[in-house]
Amino acid sequence: MSLAERLARPEILALPPVDIAGAPLAGTIRLDANENPFGSLVAGQPAINRYPDPQPTELRRRLADLHGVAPGSLWVTRGSDDAIDLLVRAFCRAVEDSVALVEPTFAAYAQFARIQGAGVVAARLTDDLAFDADAVLATVAPARPKLLFLCTPNNPTGTPVDPADVRRIAAALPDTIVVADEAYGEFSDAPSLAAEAGLIANLVVLRTLSKAYGLAGARIGCAVADPSIIELLARVSPPYPLPGPSIAAALGALSPERMPIHAERVARILADRGRLAERLGEAAQVKRLRAGGNFLFLEVDDPDDLSRRLAAAAIRVRFRPKAAPGGVRITIGTEAENAALLAVFGLGEEARPARRAEIVRDTNETRIALAIDLDRAEPRRISSGIPFYDHMLDQVAAHGGFSLVLACQGDLATDSHHSVEDIAIVLGQGLKTALGDKAGIGRFGFALPMDETRAEVLIDLSGRPFAKFEGGFATASVGDLPTEMVPHIFRSLADSLGAAIHVRVDGDNDHHKVEGCFKAFGRALRGAIALDGSGERSLPSTKGVL
């Protein structure tokens, strides 16, 4: 008898196993589900006249890949809230069974337990809001709960639970399913326990796309566990729990070329969290502060006063007086939002508008994601699918002095043309968006020698696209980049950036010539995008508009 069978509610075990049939083969005449045969009248969503796949195969596989487990060990849920609910419904009988948790923590664990009529056994973090595994075991073990929820890092206190403690607790409570809720796992240094969830029979790990992947509105999460537990979750799931547009959104967000942007956003949120923690630590009203996940947990002197000031600034945060006296949980926002928050604490700072852009562009030929930050030199992570082009784009960013994260999934099996061109278009759009109103920038050019080669690029961020390329190449390609695409790249850039770009190159060696063009372009851009340092945001144009 599996652990799942031993612990499950008898009524659930008595239900017939669920047949997860999967989507029908293309071309199948579907007269089985009483759907409307006509495509929906919603723009962009013609196929939602059909019920979605109950457990979408591709998304299940993608999430399993992401968490390093087999698809059979993972159940896709409607947010991880739904996974909590399914677990409680599969294992807890009303009155007789209980759920354990470590307060203060995420309210949904107790909420779903109460809805089910199950008891709640509450251990507590220490007075310092630290996790003490022995204290938790001492409180929880005698109650023999069906489920123990360990939230790591913990909402709202940010407290991490050491994975070794989770393993030790799971070993000490063989008749309890230990649920490690890693909703904020991407924001934590601790390694995920997901890959161990299939190996430790009574361990379940919850993950979500709501936080690090920016899909709170799509409601997609998952539970990772031994297949015998997954089979029980299938039995308590409604027939079609996941809306089709949400499945599509999740697959879109998890597409490989989007992943570097997610990583970059997490890194930025963590950096901002550090900066905010440092600043708020100086505020007189803040008695204690903890950072975890994508949030801060503050204990303040006078929460009513803070509440009034936040309301006046139209800022919403979560007050958590039961978690700690004066407890407030604050999510890390955008730079402007964080600056508004600091101002409420009397920590105003002159926020220069960020010169940043994120662009995603999908066509039938390429899928491209780009993040650019003109005021930071790092990171530079470029994956165009064309190694020599990666090298050239890296030259542009390195010599341009800006951060560039770019990934492309293109139809390289056809030809590199679409990827090369579309990346140039997206780079130009990214630069243009990041430049914003262009206030305070220069407008320059650059010439450089590279051994026998001389490359010169003149650039004017005038808003008027114009491209001129003087020079030619003797060979058809350099590395895997066709040389005929080089003038075309500058043309695409000029069009999407809204710039005049003049390139002149001569020399004997095509590698030097191509590289010289990109380096000189980077250097020319560096001068063109640099703020003049005076702090004045004037436009370098007598027209007053660029």
Ligand code: PMP
């Ligand atoms: N677990 C924790 C610890 C959370 O904080 C949240 C949301 N605030 C969730 C789970 C649920 O997230 P979702 O349902 O959006 O996946």
